[in-house]
Amino acid sequence: MSDALGIERPQAPFGRRVAAVTARIEHGPYVSLTVRDSGGPRPIAGQFYMLQTVEDWGGGVDGRPYLPRALSFARVEQEGDGLLLDFLLEDVGPGTHRITELAVNDEMLIAGPFGNGFELNAASWPILVAGGIGLAPIVALDDEIRDLDGVRATIFVGMRTNEHASAAAHYGLEHELATEDGSSGVRGYVTELLAPLLSAKNADHVVYACGPPPMLEAVRSICAEHEISCQLAMESGMACGFGACFGCVVPTHDGYTRLCVDGPVLDGDKLDTALVAGAGH
Amino acid sequence: MIAFCGIELSNPVINGSGTFDALAARRVFGEAFERDFPFSAYVSKTITLEPRAGNPPPRLWELGQGMINSIGLPNKGLARFIDEDLPEYATLPAPLIVSIMGFKPEELVTMLQLLDGRDEIAAIELNFSCPNVKTGNIVGSDPVESEAMMTELRPHSTKQLIAKLAPSTSRPDLVAAAAESAGADAISLINTLPGMAFAPGSKEPWLGAGSGGISGPAIRPVALGQVARVASTVRIPIVGMGGVENGRDAAALIDAGATLVAVGTENFRDPAAGNRIASELLQIRGDRVATV
Ligand SMILES: Cc1cc2nc3c(=O)[nH]c(=O)nc-3n(C[C@H](O)[C@H](O)[C@H](O)COP(=O)(O)OP(=O)(O)OC[C@H]3O[C@@H](n4cnc5c(N)ncnc54)[C@H](O)[C@@H]3O)c2cc1C
Ligand SMILES: Cc1cc2nc3c(=O)[nH]c(=O)nc-3n(C[C@H](O)[C@H](O)[C@H](O)COP(=O)(O)O)c2cc1C
Numbered sequence: 001m002s003d004a005l006g007i008e009r010p011q012a013p014f015g016r017r018v019a020a021v022t023a024r025i026e027h028g029p030y031v032s033l034t035v036r037d038s039g040g041p042r043p044i045a046g047q048f049y050m051l052q053t054v055e056d057w058g059g060g061v062d063g064r065p066y067l068p069r070a071l072s073f074a075r076v077e078q079e080g081d082g083l084l085l086d087f088l089l090e091d092v093g094p095g096t097h098r099i100t101e102l103a104v105n106d107e108m109l110i111a112g113p114f115g116n117g118f119e120l121n122a123a124s125w126p127i128l129v130a131g132g133i134g135l136a137p138i139v140a141l142d143d144e145i146r147d148l149d150g151v152r153a154t155i156f157v158g159m160r161t162n163e164h165a166s167a168a169a170h171y172g173l174e175h176e177l178a179t180e181d182g183s184s185g186v187r188g189y190v191t192e193l194l195a196p197l198l199s200a201k202n203a204d205h206v207v208y209a210c211g212p213p214p215m216l217e218a219v220r221s222i223c224a225e226h227e228i229s230c231q232l233a234m235e236s237g238m239a240c241g242f243g244a245c246f247g248c249v250v251p252t253h254d255g256y257t258r259l260c261v262d263g264p265v266l267d268g269d270k271l272d273t274a275l276v277a278g279a280g281h
Numbered sequence: 282m283i284a285f286c287g288i289e290l291s292n293p294v295i296n297g298s299g300t301f302d303a304l305a306a307r308r309v310f311g312e313a314f315e316r317d318f319p320f321s322a323y324v325s326k327t328i329t330l331e332p333r334a335g336n337p338p339p340r341l342w343e344l345g346q347g348m349i350n351s352i353g354l355p356n357k358g359l360a361r362f363i364d365e366d367l368p369e370y371a372t373l374p375a376p377l378i379v380s381i382m383g384f385k386p387e388e389l390v391t392m393l394q395l396l397d398g399r400d401e402i403a404a405i406e407l408n409f410s411c412p413n414v415k416t417g418n419i420v421g422s423d424p425v426e427s428e429a430m431m432t433e434l435r436p437h438s439t440k441q442l443i444a445k446l447a448p449s450t451s452r453p454d455l456v457a458a459a460a461e462s463a464g465a466d467a468i469s470l471i472n473t474l475p476g477m478a479f480a481p482g483s484k485e486p487w488l489g490a491g492s493g494g495i496s497g498p499a500i501r502p503v504a505l506g507q508v509a510r511v512a513s514t515v516r517i518p519i520v521g522m523g524g525v526e527n528g529r530d531a532a533a534l535i536d537a538g539a540t541l542v543a544v545g546t547e548n549f550r551d552p553a554a555g556n557r558i559a560s561e562l563l564q565i566r567g568d569r570v571a572t573v
């Protein structure tokens with residue numbers, strides 16, 4: 001896939017490299033970490049990196065973590081001859097916990113950018129749907145859209161609570177919000193914002209979504225019902241991120257597909273379901 | 282240079298079958314990957330005669346010191362491998378070792394015959410971690426099965442044949458000796474150890490296939506023990522693997538008697554692990570490596 005400007009998928013430098021943390025900000029339960037990448041090309045929205053900390057990673061007996069963790073970048077900025085990469089994390093287990101514990105100047109080993117990224121179709125009106133930590137690649141995609149003339153996106157964000165939603169505000173996303181507890185925005189799921197817009201059928205839309213598997217599955221089926229194409233940034237357990245282990249497959253109409261090289265963004269119409277065994281938490 | 286199965290290799294570090302897809306890596310990393318190719322010889326993922334989809338996900342379980350996988354040998358089958366992949370593999374900057382597995386001896390005979398004329402292939406690794414369909418015994422952990430299989434296959438290939446043993450035996454030396462006596466040109470070990478994990482908070486197996494194979498540092502002592510035991514028995518060269526993370530681990534396997542060392546799971550944590558481990562090994566052993 002290529003990005004909005006027809007740029008081919010960027011190629012990752014071979015191997016892993018050290019990247020130091022330059023900033024750490026908490027947004028309620030989420031943490032954004034900025035790291036300085038002096039070795040990699042500019043990624044496109046939806047691509048991801050495999051990250052591990054330099055200290056205290058591997059060798060833990062049952063504490064894990066041993067394998068690197070997949071994280072989508074949320075924002076990229078040029079800084080001198082390097083990049084500042086922003087990651088948005090939710091602490092859901094030992095790996096993400098270890099990473100969210102990092103402080104400024106702590107070092108990570110990163111490899112990437114990996115995966116295909118979203119394929120932005122600038123001819124139709126983009127609708128961006130983010131659920132929870134799935135906000136990360138949606139922020140990156142919105143940044144790419146804002147760089148284009150004459151295109152703007154409608155953005156729907158779903159979060160558990162107002163506290164979680166503070167991450168969307170931090171990134172300056174112009175969005176409509178749904179929270180599960182009703183503490184801010186509309187009470188309910190983000191797909192309740194999406195469905196009426198698609199039913200109105202007053203424009204040619206493409207939906208780009210990232211979020212937990214049940215949300216992606218709801219988006220997929222609403223889009224299928226309205227015959228609207230959707231690109232879903234999905235998750236599965238990954239060991240390598242570059243096609244080496246065949247561990248990250250999801251079932252698609254083309255058979256088992258390695259999400260790390262042929263995803264993580266898949267067309268909804270390639271799937272019977274976006275509910276992937278073992279993904280999510 | 283190191284002589285191994287009639288090939289000259291620039292260093293002793295290769296990859297374990299199924300732990301590095303060079304064609305995917307070429308797509309992901311581009312030219313830098315070919316320039317800094319991480320292995321002195323490249324071992325393909327195991328190919329079977331018929332295509333296989335592999336096991337249902339989830340296929341991975343992480344351990345503090347490694348992982349359990351239930352990948353299930355997904356591959357496009359030998360015919361498409363020969364047509365589509367072999368020409369691509371032939372352009373890699375390292376000799377090619379093709380790994381094959383069969384569920385019946387006749388399948389392996391057919392595969393060896395179809396691969397025999399192909400000059401792109403430097404050697405063939407026989408993945409013997411598969412159960413004999415008739416007896417249910419794992420060929421690579423049973424001396425009688427290994428010898429019978431090797432005896433049947435040997436006349437059908439002019440290629441160097443590497444027998445990859447299964448670690449589920451307390452006497453890998455007997456299995457290796459049996460394979461050697463029936464004409465194997467080299468032995469490689471160890472493959473993953475069988476294991477399983479329950480899904481968090483449940484009594485259901487996590488892996489889609491129910492159980493899987495353990496790899497990584499957790500199995501390193503098993504690898505060292507089995508390599509040492511086999512090396513004390515056979516004369517043919519040994520490819521040692523199991524939990525190699527750095528030059529020190531590689532040097533230990535060489536000290537135990539391995540001629541080559543294969544890197545598996547560590548590739549997942551560091552795509553360029555092969556290069557790093559080869560240079561760490563050179564630092565540790567200096568010229569001694571070159572005289573193995
Ligand atoms: C392409 C991609 C992009 C991603 N982007 C982001 C992002 O931007 N931000 C973010 O926060 N997260 C992101 N994730 C998810 C993130 O990678 C996972 O949350 C993380 O790997 C979890 O690791 P952990 O050790 O913290 O938790 P784990 O303990 O690994 O728990 C996560 C889930 O894994 C399973 N699990 C539990 N134990 C094991 C085990 N031993 N072995 C295997 N599986 C187990 C369970 O289902 C558990 O609920 C992304 C994932 C992918 C694939
Ligand atoms: C994900 C994965 C896939 C593997 N696939 C194969 C395979 O197709 N054929 C094979 O002979 N061994 C396969 N193996 C075993 C490795 O080649 C190696 O023998 C084993 O993992 C031990 O080495 P390690 O601890 O360095 O990983 C696989 C291992 C892993 C982790």
Ligand code: FES
Binds near residue numbers: 259
């Ligand atoms: S994560 Fe290893 S092949 Fe996709």
